[in-house]
Amino acid sequence: MIQKRQFEDETAGKLIAAGMQLFGEFGFKGTTTRMIASEAHSNIGSIAYYFGNKRNLYLAIIRHIADRMREQFDLDMMKKGQLPEGLTQEEARLALRRIVKDMIRTFIADDEASCWLLLVMREQAHPTEAFDILYEEVFDMVYKFLGSLIAILIDIDERDTRVTLEAHTLVGQIVFFLVGRIPLLRRLENKNGYDAELIDLVEKTILSHIDFYVNNSFQSDTKVE
Amino acid sequence: MIQKRQFEDETAGKLIAAGMQLFGEFGFKGTTTRMIASEAHSNIGSIAYYFGNKRNLYLAIIRHIADRMREQFDLDMMKKGQLPEGLTQEEARLALRRIVKDMIRTFIADDEASCWLLLVMREQAHPTEAFDILYEEVFDMVYKFLGSLIAILIDIDERDTRVTLEAHTLVGQIVFFLVGRIPLLRRLENKNGYDAELIDLVEKTILSHIDFYVNNSFQSDTKVE
DNA sequence: TGCGAGTTTAATCAAATGATTATATGTTCG
DNA sequence: CGAACATATAATCATTTGATTAAACTCGCA
Structure with a gap:
């Protein structure tokens, strides 16, 4: 009764992987169940067998992505230092640099993560119930975490809209x-596509925008006026 | 033989407007010809009559958007000062601030432009032949124009990858x-959605990142290393 | 008024799609 | 082995979709 779990996961997993790539590339309606079954070297009936229907597969993929992102961010952000509090500006700056480096590598250089992000982007453009999952599991946390570091850097309360x-x-x-x-x-x-040298330049470009926070710690909105 | 042009343009125009909004919101495959006809208060047959088929309507919309964007950018960027050359840093900074303000207002506050951009974003994610139109008519020019101003600000040759x-x-x-x-x-x-106060804050946020170019004129990549 | 080109409309068609079903295959255990 | 269960597969169904078609309508003009 518990046997075959491995094989079941095998097929279900292949469907999720295939769906993630195809939904990311072609969107929900642009991806057919036949495309998914074919890409997964599986059968159209297996989608119904494991997930009920196409939309449920989509939601399963969204949850899977949310898990993977939380995992990635929990490990690479939260775990290594917990939620930042009482950091010095320099510590916050270094922490932010580390996270941004990770994000760049993850989202630009990693093929699977690219699929995630494309899919997540589509979901943002026209949010369905899947958006709620992503928001509560991921987005809100990213805002919170990046915000807490930036708040230290620019010396503004982290609840401030800015x-x-x-x-x-x-x-x-x-x-x-x-x-x-x-x-x-x-x-x-x-x-x-992106080669090592270019990714390096991208990294430097974005990191320089972080360092800018420290250099002129937000006199900008008074100066700019 | 020339009469009725106004009415013809009327219907074709309504189809383009409806298609722009729907393609932007639901993507090419997610938008049906019946949705477009309904939104335009027209008939599904009129799409074939004026544009031949769904994809041709899509391409017509892309060309329409490219025209509108060039128009917008020609007027607001090129015309008012031509391609910038020999500007001082301060002049370049002010020019860049003006353009960015326009872009923010256009893309965030203007409903129709929002449709454009969403549609263009989708086209980027999975480029078809329509992408070529957009690249040659718009993207390349935006890179060129913003680049020429930024080059002055950070004092680097404008052909530099950075x-x-x-x-x-x-x-x-x-x-x-x-x-x-x-x-x-x-x-x-x-x-x-975006209210006036929030748009104002967004503007200040992005403008501060422009001013940063002047404050530390790109010692970043030597300093960061 | 009625002709005729231009335009709109509803009906229809073939292909594609999500879902379902019945059958086949394979694995475990008695 | 063979019964029981889990999984996989191919065939089929109803619906939707893009496209086509034929008929109807509009309007300038003789």
């Missing part, structure tokens, strides 16, 4: 190197 | 306030 906006800006910088990679790579005449 | 990366970063910051608006607004508990 802190959230800066966190959002930072995420936007990173994400757009994946979402907008096609025109960027064409502009740079880089036929073969 | 200049393009900074331009890309800047666009990413702006675009993500549209593409990622749902989680941002939920985080801020702003039920009613």
Whole structure:
């Protein structure tokens, strides 16, 4: 009665992996159950067998992504230092640099993570119930975590709207190197996608925007006026 | 033989407007010809009559968007000062601030432009032939224009990869306030979308990242190492 | 008024799609 | 082995979709 779990997980897992890639690339409606079954070297009936229907498979994939992201961020962010409090500016700056490096590597260089992010982007553009899962499990935490570090850097209460906006800006910088990679790579005449050298330059570019927080700790909105 | 042009344009225009909104919201496959016809208060047969088929309507919409964007950017960027050359840092900084303000207002506050951008984002994620139109008509020019200003600000040759990366970063910051608006607004508990006060704060946030270029003119990549 | 080109509409068709079902295959245990 | 159960597969069904078609409508003009 408990046997075959391994094989069951095998097929279900292949369906999730295939669906993640295809949903990310073509969207929910653009991906057919036949495409998923074919990509997974499985059968269309197995989708119903394991997940009931197409939408339930989609939701299972979203939950899977949320788990993986939490795992990634829990390990790489929370665990290594817990929620930052009472850090010095320099400690916060270094922590933020580390996280941003991880995010860049994860989202730009890692093929599977690219699928996640593309899928998550689509879900944001037209949120369904799957969005609630992602928001509560992931987004809110990212805002909270990045915000707590940025708050230290620019010396503003972390509940201030401006802190959230800066966190959002930072995420936007990173994400757009994946979402907008096609025109960027064409502009740079880089036929073969991101190579090590380019990723390095991207990293430096985004990190410099973090260091900027320290250099002029947010006199900007008084100065700019 | 020339009469009725006005009425013809009427229907074709309504189809383009409806398609722009729906394609942006649901993607190409997620939008049915019946949805478009209904939204345009027209008939499914009119799509074939004016555009031949669904994909041709999509391409017509892409060309329409490219025209509108060029128009917008030609007027607001190129025309008012032509391609920047020999500007002082301060002039370049002010020019860049003006453009970024325009882009924020256009892409975040303007409903129709939001449709454009969402549609363009989808096209980037999975480029078809429509992408070529957008790249040649719009993207390349945006990189070129923003790059030429940023090059002056950070005092690096405008053909340097880092200049393009900074331009890309800047666009990413702006675009993500549209593409990622749902989680941002939920985080801020702003039920009613972007209000004037919030847009103002977004503007200040992004502008401060421009001013940063001047304050520390790109010693970052030597300092960071 | 009635002709005729331009335009709109509803009906229809073939292909694709999500879902279902019945059958086949394989594995475990008595 | 063979009964019982879990899983896989192919065939089938109802619906949706893009496209096509034929008929109807509009309006300028003779």
